Amino acid sequence: MTADLLIRNGRPFGGPVKDLLIRDGRFVAADCPRPVAEIDATGHVALPGLVEAHTHLDKTLVGMDWFENRVGPTRNDRILADRNAKRELGINARRQSARQILQTLAHGVLSIRSHVDVDTEIGIANVEGVLETREAMRDLVDVQIVAFPQSGMLPREGTLELMDAALKAGADVVGGIDPATIERDPVRHLDAIFALADRHGKPVDIHLHEPGDLGAYCLELIVERTRALSLQGQVMVSHAYCLGTLDASRQNALIGQLAAERIAVMTVGSPSAPALPLRLMRQCGLTVASGSDGIQGTWEPFGNGDMLERAKYLAQRNGMTNDVDLEESARICTFGGAEGIGLGGYGLSEGCFGDLVLVPARTLAEAVALTPHRRTVIRRGRVVVNGGELAGDLPAIE
Numbered sequence: 438m439t440a441d442l443l444i445r446n447g448r449p450f451g452g453p454v455k456d457l458l459i460r461d462g463r464f465v466a467a468d469c470p471r472p473v474a475e476i477d478a479t480g481h482v483a484l485p486g487l488v489e490a491h492t493h494l495d496k497t498l499v500g501m502d503w504f505e506n507r508v509g510p511t512r513n514d515r516i517l518a519d520r521n522a523k524r525e526l527g528i529n530a531r532r533q534s535a536r537q538i539l540q541t542l543a544h545g546v547l548s549i550r551s552h553v554d555v556d557t558e559i560g561i562a563n564v565e566g567v568l569e570t571r572e573a574m575r576d577l578v579d580v581q582i583v584a585f586p587q588s589g590m591l592p593r594e595g596t597l598e599l600m601d602a603a604l605k606a607g608a609d610v611v612g613g614i615d616p617a618t619i620e621r622d623p624v625r626h627l628d629a630i631f632a633l634a635d636r637h638g639k640p641v642d643i644h645l646h647e648p649g650d651l652g653a654y655c656l657e658l659i660v661e662r663t664r665a666l667s668l669q670g671q672v673m674v675s676h677a678y679c680l681g682t683l684d685a686s687r688q689n690a691l692i693g694q695l696a697a698e699r700i701a702v703m704t705v706g707s708p709s710a711p712a713l714p715l716r717l718m719r720q721c722g723l724t725v726a727s728g729s730d731g732i733q734g735t736w737e738p739f740g741n742g743d744m745l746e747r748a749k750y751l752a753q754r755n756g757m758t759n760d761v762d763l764e765e766s767a768r769i770c771t772f773g774g775a776e777g778i779g780l781g782g783y784g785l786s787e788g789c790f791g792d793l794v795l796v797p798a799r800t801l802a803e804a805v806a807l808t809p810h811r812r813t814v815i816r817r818g819r820v821v822v823n824g825g826e827l828a829g830d831l832p833a834i835e
Contacts, residue, residue, distance in 0.1 A: 440473065440474055440818070441458065441459065441460045441473035441474065441818070442458070442459045442473060442474050442475075442476065442791070442815065442818045442819075442820075443456060443457070443458050443459075443467065443473045443474070443475045443476070444456065444457040444458075444459070444475075444476050444478050444483065444793065444795070444815070445475060445476065445477050445478060446477055446478050446479055446480055447478035447480075447481060447482075447483035447793075447795060448478075448480060448481065448482050448483055448799070448800075449483045449785045450482070450483070450484065450764075450767075450785070450801060451482050451764065451798075451799075451800045451801030451802070451804065454480055455467070457483065457785065457793070458473070459791030459793075459815070459817075459818035460791075460818070461818075462790060462791050462817035462818050463782070463787075463788060463789060463790055463791050463817075464785060464786060464787050464788065464789050464790075464791055465787055465788075466787055476795075476813070476815075476820070478795050478813075480799060481795045481796055481797050481798065481799075482795070482796045482798045482799070482800070482801055482803075482804045483785065483793055483794070483795055483796075484545070484745075484767070484771055484785075484793070484794045484796060484804075485771055485772075485775070485783055485784050485785055485789070485792055485793065485794070486545060486546070486547025486548055486771075486783075486792035486793070486794060486814075486816070487544065487545045487546045487547065487548075487744035487745060487770055487771060487774075487794060488546070488547075488548045488549075488726065488744065488770060488771060488773075488774025488775050488777075488778065488780070489541060489546045489548065489549040489550065489728050489729060489742065489744055489774070490550050490673075490703050490726035490727060490728045490773075490774040490777050490778050491550060491552070491642075491675050491703045491705065491726070491727070491728025491729070491730060492537070492549060492550070492551050492552070492728050492729050492730060492731070492732060492742070493551060493552050493553070493554075493585075493730070493731050493732075493734065494530070494533070494534035494537050494538070494549070494551040494553065494567050494570070494580075495528070495530035495533065495534055495551070495553045495554060495563040495566065495567055496519065496528065496533075496554070496731055496734045496735070496736075497533050497534070497536065497537040497731070497732050497733055497734055498526070498528070498533070498733050498734055498735070499533065499536040499537050499540055499732065499733050500533075500536045501526065501528075501533075504522070504526070504734075504735055504738070506735070506737075506738060508735065508736070512615075512618075512619075512646065513619075515735070515736045516587060516588055516619075518735050518736075519587070519734075519735050519736065520556070520558060520587075520588060522735045523554075523558070523559060524558075526735075529566065530553070530562065530563040530564075530565075530566030530567055530570075531566035531567070531569050531570055532834055534551070534566065534567045534570040535570045535573070535574065535832065535834045536834055537732055537742060538570065538574055538577070538578055538580070539827065539831065539834070540732075540741065540742055541729075541732075541741075541742030541743070541744075542577060542578060542814065542821065542822060542827065543812075543814070543822050543825060543826070543827055544741070544742060544743040544744065544745065544746075544810075544812065545744070545745065545794035545796075545812050545814045545822070546578070546742060546743075546744055547577075547578050547579065547792045547794075547814070547816060548578065548579045548581075548774070548775065548778070548780055548783075549578060549579070549580045549581065550580075550581040550583060550610070550642070550728070550778045551567060551580060551581070551582055551583065552583040552585035552587075552612055552642070552644070552675075553567050553582050553583060553584065553585055553603075553608070554585055554586075554587045554588075555584050555585060555586055555587075555596065555599050555600055555603045555612075556586065556587065556588040556593060556596060556599070557588075557593050557594070557595050557596055557599065558588075560599055560602075561584075561599055561602050561603045561606055564582060564584060564603045564606060564607070564608050565606060567580070567582055568582065568606065568607050573832040574832055576816070576817075577816060577821055577831075577832075578816075579780070581609045581610060581778055582607065582608045582609050582610070583608065583609070583610040583611070583612040583642050584600050584603035584604055584608040584610070584611060584612050585612035585614070585644075586600060586612060586613070586614055587614060589614060589619050589620055590613075590614070590620060590626065590629065590630075591620045591621065591622055591625060591626055591629070592619075592620070592621065597629055597633075600612075600630075600633060601633060601637075604633065604637045604639060605637075608639075609639065609640070610639055610640045610641065610642050611630050611631075611633045611634045611637070611639050611640070611641050611642070612630070612641075612642055612643070612644070613626065613627065613630045613641065613642070613643035613644065613645075614626075614643070614644050615644060615645060615646050615647055615655075616643075616645075616647070616655050616658070617647050617651050617654075617655060618646070618647060618651075623654070623655050623658055624658065627643075627655075627658050627659060627662055628662075630643070631662045631666060631668075634666070634668065634671075635666050640668070640671040640672065640673070640779060641663075641668065641671065641672045641673070642672075642673040642674075642675060642703075643659065643672075643673070643674050643675065644675050644676060645659075645674050645675065645676055645677050645678075645679070646676050646678055647678075647679060648678060648679055648682060649679055649682050649683065650679075650683075651679070652677070652678060652679025652680075652682075653679050653683055653687060653691055655679075656674065656677065656679065656680075656691055656694075656695070657691070657694070659672065659674060659700065660694045660695065660698055660700065663698045663700055664698055669698050669699040669700075670699040670779070671779065672698070672699075672700045672701070673700070673701040673702070673703055673726070673777055673778070674695070674700060674701070674702050674703070675702075675703040675728075676703065676704065676705070676710070677702050677703075677704070677713065678710050678711045678713075679711075680692065680702070680711075680713050680714065680718075681710075681711030681712050681713045681714065682711050688714065688717070689717070689721075692714075692717060692718055692721050692723055693721055695723055696721045696722045696723040699724065701723075701724040701725070701726055701773075701776065701777035701778075702718065702723060702724070702725055702726070702777075703725075703726045703727060703728055703777060704725065704726075704727055704751070705727065705728060705729070705730045705747075706727065706747070706750045706751040706753075706754040706755070707730075707754075708750075708754060712754050712755050713725075713755075715751065715755050715757075715765070715766075715769070716755075716762075719765060724773060724776045724777050725769050725773050725777070726769060726770075726773045726774040726776070726777030726778065727744070727747050727748070727751060727769050727770050727773070727774060728744075728747070728774075729741075729742050729744070729747060743808065743810075744770040744774075745767070745770065745796065745804060745805065745808050746808045747770055748763075748766040748767045748769065748770045748805045749763075749766070749805050749806060749808055751766045751769060751770075752766040752805060752806075760800070760801075760802035763801065763802040763805040763806060764801045764802055764805075766805055767801050767804065767805050772784070790817060791815065791816075791817050791818040792815065792816055792817065793814070793815040794812055794813070794814050794815075795812060795813040795814075795815075796809055796812050797809040797811055797812070810825050811824045811825040812824075812825055
């Protein structure tokens, strides 16, 4: 059991200065009758743990030799190159997932949803590797594992059975991939993954890169299945690029349907993809989360996993410059992510888990715009990052 920890003079979510007390791993009323350890936050912004709602822990090349990227421009080119890299580069899912987790922990990421490949070449080995990492690092970070048929499920016979095996082994979420352009049969693909979710009692998270009307059609099918199986609040659509390209009438109607069924949307805010209408989505009550996607991998060499920096990217991609919009982008990477991936006990209120990031800034907008890096990160009342440096005993990576 960790000792009580009193954080003095913090600014919860950039608000007025107040003290925060963590006892037995949770926030409690800050009226402490007995001596406790103290940290003076000196007026810095206090955030709940940052939420990485979409990444690929098993694919990262963090800490490995530089990968010379000669991959073609299409999604299928990248999928093939990624599959080859698993063999040729010796990407060990256990080792690499640990490396990425420690890198992002230093930025204040305390909750992660990772899509982990399941296919007929690797079976469920990557899921098993990330499961090992999750167990080794459970005192530092929460990890959700999505069983993800990256190479396609219907076209590769045996993948559906492997998805079932991955869920039995401990994967938390049923993943899906472009039902039309990769699976070539949206109805069959969505029927299959929603049936898995229903059978195992698991949530669903679907990569949807499909453009325009094709993407809108797939979203309608997702809405229908969510409603039919009463999975409200348990479905996420990742990327959903089509929402940024539809005419206003259809865009409004689809966003309304998603909000009504409590289907969350995850957006990376990629500069090379359509920008989603974040203001409209907020106004309609749609839960919006964000993530880094692949970090320093074979698909693209970018990323460091800093979700506060991701909030800045979202704001820039959507032309958001005023303080209210910058604050909203921070909410997407904290409370939005927590709601989207179904975290319990999240926040800075009494009773919530004692997870906290102190950012050296005076306002939330400043924290997003400048993304200061010398952060202090507290996990269940224990300091795990001090001034941007990992603290204490950490699990071995190799």
